[in-house]
Amino acid sequence: MKNMKISDAVVRRLPIYLRFLNELSKRNVHTVSSQDLGYKLDLNPAQIRKDLAYFGEFGKKGIGYDVDYLIEKIRQILKLDKVIPVALVGAGNLGRALCNYNAYLKDNMKIVAVFDSMAAKIGESINYLKVQPMNELKQTIQQLNVRIGIITVPAVEAQSVADQFVAGGVEAILNFAPIIIKVPNEVRIHHADFTTELQSLAYYLD
Amino acid sequence: MKNMKISDAVVRRLPIYLRFLNELSKRNVHTVSSQDLGYKLDLNPAQIRKDLAYFGEFGKKGIGYDVDYLIEKIRQILKLDKVIPVALVGAGNLGRALCNYNAYLKDNMKIVAVFDSMAAKIGESINYLKVQPMNELKQTIQQLNVRIGIITVPAVEAQSVADQFVAGGVEAILNFAPIIIKVPNEVRIHHADFTTELQSLAYYLD
DNA sequence: TAGATTGTTAATCGATTAACAATC
DNA sequence: TAGATTGTTAATCGATTAACAATC
Numbered sequence: 001m002k003n004m005k006i007s008d009a010v011v012r013r014l015p016i017y018l019r020f021l022n023e024l025s026k027r028n029v030h031t032v033s034s035q036d037l038g039y040k041l042d043l044n045p046a047q048i049r050k051d052l053a054y055f056g057e058f059g060k061k062g063i064g065y066d067v068d069y070l071i072e073k074i075r076q077i078l079k080l081d082k083v084i085p086v087a088l089v090g091a092g093n094l095g096r097a098l099c100n101y102n103a104y105l106k107d108n109m110k111i112v113a114v115f116d117s118m119a120a121k122i123g124e125s126i127n128y129l130k131v132q133p134m135n136e137l138k139q140t141i142q143q144l145n146v147r148i149g150i151i152t153v154p155a156v157e158a159q160s161v162a163d164q165f166v167a168g169g170v171e172a173i174l175n176f177a178p179i180i181i182k183v184p185n186e187v188r189i190h191h192a193d194f195t196t197e198l199q200s201l202a203y204y205l206d
Numbered sequence: 207m208k209n210m211k212i213s214d215a216v217v218r219r220l221p222i223y224l225r226f227l228n229e230l231s232k233r234n235v236h237t238v239s240s241q242d243l244g245y246k247l248d249l250n251p252a253q254i255r256k257d258l259a260y261f262g263e264f265g266k267k268g269i270g271y272d273v274d275y276l277i278e279k280i281r282q283i284l285k286l287d288k289v290i291p292v293a294l295v296g297a298g299n300l301g302r303a304l305c306n307y308n309a310y311l312k313d314n315m316k317i318v319a320v321f322d323s324m325a326a327k328i329g330e331s332i333n334y335l336k337v338q339p340m341n342e343l344k345q346t347i348q349q350l351n352v353r354i355g356i357i358t359v360p361a362v363e364a365q366s367v368a369d370q371f372v373a374g375g376v377e378a379i380l381n382f383a384p385i386i387i388k389v390p391n392e393v394r395i396h397h398a399d400f401t402t403e404l405q406s407l408a409y410y411l412d
Numbered sequence: 413t414a415g416a417t418t419g420t421t422a423a424t425c426g427a428t429t430a431a432c433a434a435t436c
Numbered sequence: 437t438a439g440a441t442t443g444t445t446a447a448t449c450g451a452t453t454a455a456c457a458a459t460c
Contacts, residue, residue, distance in 0.1 A: 012406045015401070019385075020386075035441080042386060042388075045441095046429055049443065050444080057443070060435090060442075061435045063436060079409060086404075094303040096303075097300040148408070150404075174404055178225060180246065192398070194398050197380060199286060200218045200396070203283065239416085251417095251453095252454070255419065256419080259418085259420070265417075265418050266459090268418075
């Protein structure tokens with residue numbers, strides 16, 4: 001099964017598996033079946049087995065998956081086996097929330113620089129980081145080898161921030177601004193927009 | 207095309223259309239083609255036409271779509287033509303960010319109550335709302351006719367908060383906690399988890 | 413009229429699920 | 437051995453895209 005191109009749907013499920021496996025490991029559970037996983041994560045067990053099989057044979061027939069071994073493998077697949085330096089632009093409420101939220105630290109994502117365009121915000125401390133002005137962005141992210149950028153600025157500024165990230169060599173962007181941003185093909189962009197998320201929920205009201 | 211069951215993928219694109227149409231309206235653009243929309247939103251024009259056609263014939267052949275008319279129609283489809291009262295639990299950084307972010311106000315989503323389980327947070331003011339204790343949740347959301355609940359508490363508390371929302375009659379939940387929550391079938395739940403979002407991005411690094 | 417663009421059908425593409433031989 | 441569970445193929449299901457007649 002190796003060497004196929006993997007669909008985004010599969011890739012997006014891997015962190016969900018990882019999160020739950022970490023939980024199991026903490027609770028000293030050593031083995032888990034696709035059945036168990038499927039029940040807990042609301043997914044079809046066949047789908048879970050298939051997802052994992054794209055990357056190797058991680059399970060044992062009749063037994064299931066070794067929790068810690070699978071954690072290690074998924075970390076490798078997601079490239080979370082070494083620290084990934086992340087930069088964030090937009091030191092507002094949301095940016096602050098993301099910086100302070102350190103749960104992803106144990107999975108090797110680390111916010112190493114924060115920027116803002118408002119003079120009043122420069123120099124402020126957020127979770128041991130000083131907010132830097134935008135004109136330092138390019139140099140700083142190159143120096144720190146930042147590979148992923150997070151955008152938490154208002155919609156009007158988002159495209160410009162993305163452009164600066166790209167110019168600085170960032171390989172992937174997570175955009176929280178409520179606007180579709182254009183980036184070159186080689187840069188990966190995900191949109192995490194809770195406004196659209198919330199509005200789509202309204203559809204399902206009676 | 208009416209009376210079909212609409213897939214979630216379609217429903218999730220409607221708010222994206224709405225957002226861009228609002229933008230066009232503000233710029234006094236009166237007409238737009240599926241071509242234009244597709245280019246701006248990185249979507250296939252045929253897909254946009256098909257999405258809209260599920261709900262009616264909103265366009266004019268040879269012309270395109272009337273921007274303001276389409277806005278009105280999508281608002282109706284998403285049930286955003288009247289105010290939808292929303293409650294939020296978890297007055298941390300993220301909860302605060304969501305409360306202060308009022309962009310969705312113009313599309314009729316309104317956070318009308320905020321709760322937290324920490325004694326120290328009770329009574330605090332967030333965007334004109336006083337943080338209330340959890341034991342007031344059920345009564346308050348019933349009184350205010352809250353229909354959607356937002357969860358921004360730590361993972362360990364999330365299921366319990368969801369249960370209380372359900373008991374209070376909420377019809378849909380947007381969960382930001384990094385855990386899969388179980389709710390009855392008649393309640394709609396969306397997970398908005400930036401940790402998994404960020405980790406899936408790592409996969410695409412070179 | 414000529415050009416543009418919709419709404420919709422048919423074709424394609426891709427993702428999910430069922431089923432089962434292999435095997436622990 | 438008997439029971440359980442994987443990895444994988446085949447079947448199903450669903451979503452996207454292409455194509456085009458209708459028509460503004």
